[in-house]
Amino acid sequence: MLVLERDTMVAIIRAASSLDEIAETMKQIADKEKTPVMTNEEIFRAVQHTYHVQDAEDQVNDFVESRFTSEELKRLEMTFDYDHLATLFEEQHDCNIADNDQWQMLIEEYCRANGYTEAKEKK
Numbered sequence: 001m002l003v004l005e006r007d008t009m010v011a012i013i014r015a016a017s018s019l020d021e022i023a024e025t026m027k028q029i030a031d032k033e034k035t036p037v038m039t040n041e042e043i044f045r046a047v048q049h050t051y052h053v054q055d056a057e058d059q060v061n062d063f064v065e066s067r068f069t070s071e072e073l074k075r076l077e078m079t080f081d082y083d084h085l086a087t088l089f090e091e092q093h094d095c096n097i098a099d100n101d102q103w104q105m106l107i108e109e110y111c112r113a114n115g116y117t118e119a120k121e122k123k
Helices: 006-015 019-033 040-067 070-076 082-092 099-113
Strands: none
Touching: 006 019, 006 040, 019 040, 040 082, 040 099, 082 099
């Protein structure tokens, strides 16, 4: 199965004007690398995941900036696995709940699980 680095995938997505164009580019790369070709569904999911990874990074930045002072951030040495958060978002996604609310709940849980317990609404 063709596996590309995130930056490569983002470059392909930005250069393409349609999912068909992305699929064609991916198939050309797979042929060159002599790896199995991804189905259109797999390509769609890979593209979607790339966007979710970027969403995770944006959502985490907004969350952290709204809840922690710069001193707390330095002391806690917070790190986030954006790919993991994107995967969790995809697995737990509920169409009946706004995406931003789902991201917030997911990030709050991630903070609790990783000992970032001082997450409080900044005033």
